[in-house]
Amino acid sequence: MTTHASQKDDGSILLQVKVSIVGADPTIWRLLELDSSLTLDEIHNVLQLAVGWRRTHLHSFTDTDPYQRLRAGNGQVPEPRRWVAQDLLDDNEEDLLESDCVLGQILTAESGPLFYEYDFGDGWIHRLELTGSVPKPPNAPRARLVDGARRAPLEDSGGIGGYLDLLDTLASPSHENHANLKAWVAWTTGPWQEFDPEQLDIDSVNNELALLFPAPETNQPITSSQTLTAELTERLPPGVRREFRSYLAAADLDQQVRVEADVAEATTAPYLWLIRRIGSDGLSLTAAGWLPPTVVREAMTALGWERDWIGKANREDQTLPVLQLRESARRLGLIRKVKGTLVITSAAKRLLDDPGGLWLFLARAVAHRHRHDSERDATLLLLLEIAAGKRTAWNDYLEAVAFGLSTLGWSTGPGAELDPRTVRGLLSNTREALLNLGMVDDRGGLETNIVTSQGQAFARVVLQS
Structure with missing residues (x-):
């Protein structure tokens, strides 16, 4: 009955x-x-x-x-x-x-x-x-x-017979399908758990x-004590939340971060130099709207960028590091343009002599100031990977972020998978901020993306904000 x-x-x-x-x-x-x-x-x-x-x-x-x-x-x-x-x-x-x-x-x-x-x-x-x-x-x-x-068998592995055959193939490196199935398993399992049949x-x-x-x-x-990661978790499909929460726990995001004054000053140096150079009175731009050549040269010299730059480094439109710094500072809410003059925002004025406060301000800005929600999600997923500290190659970061974005429902079209170029574009602004802050050490291309200890600390603060 x-x-x-x-x-x-x-x-x-x-x-x-x-x-x-x-x-x-x-x-x-x-x-x-x-x-x-x-x-x-x-x-x-x-x-x-x-x-x-x-x-x-x-x-x-x-x-x-x-x-x-x-x-x-x-x-x-x-x-x-x-x-x-x-x-x-x-x-x-x-x-x-x-x-x-x-x-x-x-x-x-x-x-x-x-x-x-x-x-x-x-x-x-x-x-x-x-x-x-x-x-x-x-x-x-x-x-x-x-x-x-x-652990459970992998979804869509062909029933119990197909799954057992899959395990046999993975255990046989000489098998003709070993490489393809290993890649499929890695993508299916995703970045938040290792595939271990015994786990x-x-x-x-x-x-x-x-x-x-x-x-x-x-x-x-x-609920998680981390507001941003908790909100991200709740938007994931229920079936992957356990994996994601386990990954968050392993990243130890509850760890309190303390930033010494000298570290804050060193990491925020590019932004701090720029807002101090502009100052409370503002900085007049050229008729074409660029920084004056003398200021461009000052920036390259003061920030130590001229050593790796080929050229005169006196025109902003041809000196990419300075141009990117200015655009990044604008996106992060430190500066704005008013009638041919660069001025610092009221928030930046309060932070001129407070590197620690600027460090925290930039962490919150990286978390929240984005043109589109897809950029925000991509940034949070990237920062989670940085906080976890398990990856070094930029392509590995891109693959992990692509998996997370797809799981959250982002795509470029019905049934379309996110390719690395799309993900790289979503992360371009965040990448510039991290480079300016010295959180990663390869301004040339991030092919190998070694995260500094300050980078991990910054990522934790962003995710806790």
Whole structure:
């Protein structure tokens, strides 16, 4: 008999449920403690988190092994009950609505196992077996991962047979498809987790389950203390939030950053020199709207840029470092042009003798001053990678940012993937600011992008702002 959610289960029992993916060898399994009053739509969300899927495919529950029915083929297996989400309910009038069905009334000692199928193409079959039950202690979580082994198979890897073949190929460098499949795995897995078939982070899963079922006394989701990263996390598809939050935790963004006065003065030197040179009275531009040649030469000399520059370095339109510094200072809210004169903003006037304050001002400006939300997202993703400190090649940064932007839903057209040139364009203004601040050390092209310790500290401050 199926019990509807309206027939209240008092939730006084915790069911101990072993979940295993049928056909996996070695076994991929989870041991869960589940509140008996959870409905099957809630169990779907639990399984997605506990196993490690990304919620990108359809699913259903049945009380009969789908493989057994296929093998029988002779009418000896009874017609199964099938529970589905609302959007599949009209496909078969015999189906039941999963949100109306309570786990404790379906999975019992007498019922036999329950089966959960995810992705009707690949056909990932999960066997849910009741192994015991205990009274629920006060304030116990409604869902908790107790134990388990191995990560979920990769989405779209061709079912359990295809996934096992994939693992065999990855373990054989001489295989003709090894390089292609390794690249596919890297892109599919993404930059926020390493692909390790043996890996299972139980604490991370339980943190996500706590977010899924907040404690009754607060009835509020647990959120990150970092406003920008928390907002970014909430905009990600639910299926990748666990991976992203784990990556944030590894980056240790809660670490408090202290910037010494001499470090702040050294890193902000280009912007500090420019706003001091303009001064409170402003700086007249040439008739063509450029900085005077003497000022261009002063900048190149004072900032030590003339050593790496070929040319006279006296015309702003032909002296890229100075031109880029001026444009960057304008975008970041330090200067503006008024009737042929460069003037500093009121914020810059307050910071003329405060390098530490300027450092913090620039961190907030990098976080928030962008022409388009896609630029902002690209900047936050780049700064996360800088804070994490795991990459050195610029192309690796671009690939990581491209994955994040695609996951957030950005594209250049329907079905189009973001290419490195597009991502590089979105990051161009941020790149200039980081170069001016000395956060990265390759002004020539960022082919190798070695981040300084000050760069990591700056990225953390931006993400905490």
